[in-house]
Amino acid sequence: MADLFGAAASEDNYDASNIEVLEGLEPVRHRPGMYVGGTDDRALHHLAAEILDNSMDEAVAGHANRIDVTLVSADTLSIRDNGRGMPVGQHPKFPDKSAVEVIMTTLHAGGKFSGKSYATSGGLHGVGASVVNALSSLLTVEIARDKKLYSQTFSRGLPQSNLTEIGSAPNRRGTSVSFTPDTEIFGDRVHFKPATLFGMAKSKAFLFAGIEIRWKCEPALLANDDAVPTEAVLHYPGGLADYLNDATSDKALMVSTPFAELAKLDGQKFEWAITWLGGGEDGFFNSYCNTVPTPLGGTHETGFRQAIVRGLRAFGDLSGNRKATDITADDVLANSAAMLSVFLRDPQFQGQTKDKLVSSDATRLTEQAVRDRFDHWLSADAARATFLLEAAIERAEDRKRRKKEKEVARKSATRKLRLPGKLADCTASDTDLTELFLVEGDSAGGSAKQARNRKTQAVLPLRGKILNVASATTEKLGANQELSDLALALGVRAGKDFKLDDLRYGRIIIMTDADVDGAHIAALLMTYFYREMPQLVEAGRLYLAQPPLYRMTQGGKTLYALDDDQREEILISSFDGRGKIETSRFKGLGEMPPAQLKETTMNPESRRLLRVDLPRRDTIGADLRRDTDQLVNTLMGKKAELRFGYIRDHAEEVLAELDV
Ligand code: 1YM
Numbered sequence: 001m002a003d004l005f006g007a008a009a010s011e012d013n014y015d016a017s018n019i020e021v022l023e024g025l026e027p028v029r030h031r032p033g034m035y036v037g038g039t040d041d042r043a044l045h046h047l048a049a050e051i052l053d054n055s056m057d058e059a060v061a062g063h064a065n066r067i068d069v070t071l072v073s074a075d076t077l078s079i080r081d082n083g084r085g086m087p088v089g090q091h092p093k094f095p096d097k098s099a100v101e102v103i104m105t106t107l108h109a110g111g112k113f114s115g116k117s118y119a120t121s122g123g124l125h126g127v128g129a130s131v132v133n134a135l136s137s138l139l140t141v142e143i144a145r146d147k148k149l150y151s152q153t154f155s156r157g158l159p160q161s162n163l164t165e166i167g168s169a170p171n172r173r174g175t176s177v178s179f180t181p182d183t184e185i186f187g188d189r190v191h192f193k194p195a196t197l198f199g200m201a202k203s204k205a206f207l208f209a210g211i212e213i214r215w216k217c218e219p220a221l222l223a224n225d226d227a228v229p230t231e232a233v234l235h236y237p238g239g240l241a242d243y244l245n246d247a248t249s250d251k252a253l254m255v256s257t258p259f260a261e262l263a264k265l266d267g268q269k270f271e272w273a274i275t276w277l278g279g280g281e282d283g284f285f286n287s288y289c290n291t292v293p294t295p296l297g298g299t300h301e302t303g304f305r306q307a308i309v310r311g312l313r314a315f316g317d318l319s320g321n322r323k324a325t326d327i328t329a330d331d332v333l334a335n336s337a338a339m340l341s342v343f344l345r346d347p348q349f350q351g352q353t354k355d356k357l358v359s360s361d362a363t364r365l366t367e368q369a370v371r372d373r374f375d376h377w378l379s380a381d382a383a384r385a386t387f388l389l390e391a392a393i394e395r396a397e398d399r400k401r402r403k404k405e406k407e408v409a410r411k412s413a414t415r416k417l418r419l420p421g422k423l424a425d426c427t428a429s430d431t432d433l434t435e436l437f438l439v440e441g442d443s444a445g446g447s448a449k450q451a452r453n454r455k456t457q458a459v460l461p462l463r464g465k466i467l468n469v470a471s472a473t474t475e476k477l478g479a480n481q482e483l484s485d486l487a488l489a490l491g492v493r494a495g496k497d498f499k500l501d502d503l504r505y506g507r508i509i510i511m512t513d514a515d516v517d518g519a520h521i522a523a524l525l526m527t528y529f530y531r532e533m534p535q536l537v538e539a540g541r542l543y544l545a546q547p548p549l550y551r552m553t554q555g556g557k558t559l560y561a562l563d564d565d566q567r568e569e570i571l572i573s574s575f576d577g578r579g580k581i582e583t584s585r586f587k588g589l590g591e592m593p594p595a596q597l598k599e600t601t602m603n604p605e606s607r608r609l610l611r612v613d614l615p616r617r618d619t620i621g622a623d624l625r626r627d628t629d630q631l632v633n634t635l636m637g638k639k640a641e642l643r644f645g646y647i648r649d650h651a652e653e654v655l656a657e658l659d660v
Pocket of ligand 1: 051052054055058079080081083084085086087103129175176177
C-alpha cells in the first residue's frame with residue numbers, strides 16, 4: 001500500500017486524550033454558509049466531499065486502499081473505508097464520551113492539538129465530519145476496530161445513543177459514515193446528484209493510484225442518467241495520464257503522447273500530465289493538493305508553469321532560436337490540457353475555502369520536480385519540441401502586436417486627456433492589467449502609493465466623504481470637484497455620455513478603512529457608480545478591497561482577520577496552544593505599514609477582493625431592477641423616514657445575521 005507520509009503513518013495509536021474540545025455545533029447550524037459555503041446544491045455535495053476526504057486522508061497516509069461510495073437513496077449517502085477506524089477510546093475530559101462522539105460533535109476536533117498529528121487533505125484530519133453531522137437529520141457512523149464492530153447514531157449533531165458495540169469484526173477494519181442532509185438547512189435541495197458524486201469518486205481514483213473506489217447507486221435514481229453506472233470499480237493505476245487521455249480522447253492533439261510523470265522529492269510526491277490541443281481549442285489546468293482540488297491554483301501551479309516555460313526557453317536557446325526568450329507561461333500553456341497533483345506533508349491553503357495552495361516551498365519543489373524531466377522529454381524528440389516552441393512564439397508575437405495596437409490607440413486618446421493632480425497613475429495601459437484604487441484620505445493615499453505596483457496599479461485619494469448622489473441635485477452633482485476628478489481619472493463621462501470603452505482601468509477598487517466611516521464612503525461611491533455609471537458595474541469592473549481589521553502573530557506566524565468573527569475563527573483553528581498570540585487592531589489604512597497593506601489588501605497574489613455584481617438591466621427584466629433602484633433610494637435617498645421604516649422591518653434579520 002502506498003504510504004507517502006511515513007513518519008505520520010507510524011502514529012498508529014491515536015489516543016483519545018489528544019482531541020481537544022473547543023465548542024459545540026450550534027454555530028454550524030446557525031451559519032452553515034461559513035462552514036460549507038452556502039445551503040445550495042454545491043454545499044450539499046461539499047458534505048459528501050468532506051466525508052470522502054476523510055477516507056482519502058486515511059488512504060494517502062497508507063492505512064486504507066479501498067473506499068465504497070454508495071448512494072443509498074436520493075438523500076442518503078454512505079461512505080466506507082478500510083482504514084484504521086476512527087478512535088473509539090474514552091475521552092478523559094468526558095468520561096461518558098467516546099473519541100468518536102467527540103470527533104462527531106465538536107468543531108475543530110481534529111488531530112492537530114496533539115502536536116504529533118499530521119495535516120493532510122483539507123488541512124486537518126476529520127475536521128469536516130462534525131460539520132456534516134451538524135447539518136444532517138440522521139447520521140450513522142460504524143467502526144470496525146480491534147476485531148469489534150461499533151455504531152453510533154446522531155440527529156442534527158446530537159447523539160441518539162452512546163457508542164455501542166454491536167458485534168464482532170474479526171477480519172476487517174475501517175469506518176463507515178451514512179448521512180441524510182437536513183431539510184431544515186437545505187430545504188428541498190437535499191437530493192444528491194449521482195453524476196456529481198460519481199465524478200468526485202472518479203477524480204479521487206485518478207488522483208491516487210493506490211486506491212480502489214467502488215461506486216454503487218440505487219438504480220431508480222439513474223432513470224435519465226445514462227452517463228452514470230449503477231455499479232463501478234474505479235481504479236486507475238495509470239493515474240493522471242489515464243485521466244488526461246480520457247478527457248482529450250475526442251480532441252485534436254499537437255503531440256502524440258502527453259508529458260506525464262511522477263516524481264518524489266523530499267519525501268513528497270508530484271504527479272502531472274500535460275498535452276497540447278490543436279485547432280485553436282482552449283485548454284484547462286486542473287490542480288490538486290492531497291487530492292483536494294485547487295481551482296484557484298497557487299504555488300504548485302506557479303512552479304509547474306515556471307518549469308514548462310523555462311524548459312522550453314532553454315530548449316530554444318540550445319537550438320539557437322532567439323525568439324524563444326520572449327515567450328511567457330501563458331504563451332506556452334494557453335492551449336494545453338494539464339493536470340497537476342501534489343502530495344505535501346503540511347499543506348497551507350488560503351482561507352476557509354481551500355481553493356488555493358499557498359505553501360511557499362511548493363513552487364520551488366514542483367519546479368524542481370518537473371524541470372529535469374521536461375528537459376528530457378523535450379530533447380527526446382526535437383521535432384516535437386520545435387513544433388511546440390514555434391506555436392508558443394507565434395502566440396507571443398500575436399500578443400505583442402495586439403498590445404502595441406492598444407497602446408497606440410490609447411496614446412492618441414490620452415494626449416487630449418487632462419488628469420487630476422492627485423492621481424498617481426500606473427505606467428501600463430492595457431486594461432487587462434490595470435486597476436485604480438479609490439482611497440479615503442491623503443494619509444491612506446500615501447500608504448497606498450507606496451504599497452502599489454507602479455506598473456499596473458493607480459491610486460486616487462478622495463477627500464473624506466464624497467457627495468451623496470442619491471440626495472443631491474443635478475447642478476450640485478455637476479459642480480462637485482471630487483466627482484469630476486474621479487470621472488476624469490477614469491477617462492469617462494458620467495451619466496448618459498458614459499462609454500465603457502473609454503474606461504482607462506480594468507478594475508476600479510474601492511479601498512476604505514474597515515470601520516463604519518469606511519463602509520459609509522464605500523456605500524456613497526457605490527451609489528455614485530450605480531446611478532451615474534451603471535454599465536461599469538454591470539461589466540463587473542467595480543470591486544471592494546478587503547483590508548483586515550486585525551493582525552495576529554504567534555512566533556513567526558502572522559495572520560490577518562477581516563472582522564471579529566474571522567479573528568475568533570483564526571484564534572481557534574489556526575494557532576496552536578503554545579506561546580502568546582499578539583493581536584493588534586488597525587485604526588485605518590493610513591496606519592498600516594505599506595508592506596502589510598500590499599500583502600493583505602493590494603497584491604493580487606495574496607489579497608481578496610469582492611466584486612460588486614449588478615445584472616444587466618436587459619437580462620433580468622425591468623421589475624427586478626426597479627427593486628434595486630428602490631432599495632438604493634430607500635437606503636441612500638433624502639427621505640429619512642423610508643430608511644427608518646426599512647430598519648424597523650429588517651432589524652431582526654440583520655441582528656440574526658450578525659449573531660447578536
Ligand atoms: C467514512 C469516513 O472518517 N475514516 C477515518 C477517520 C479517522 C481515522 C481513520 C483515524 C485517524 C487517526 C488515527 C489519526 C479519523 N481520526 C480522527 C482523529 N472515514 C473516516 N479513518 N486513527 C484513526 O489521525 O491519527 C478524526 S477522523 F480525530 F482521531 F484524528
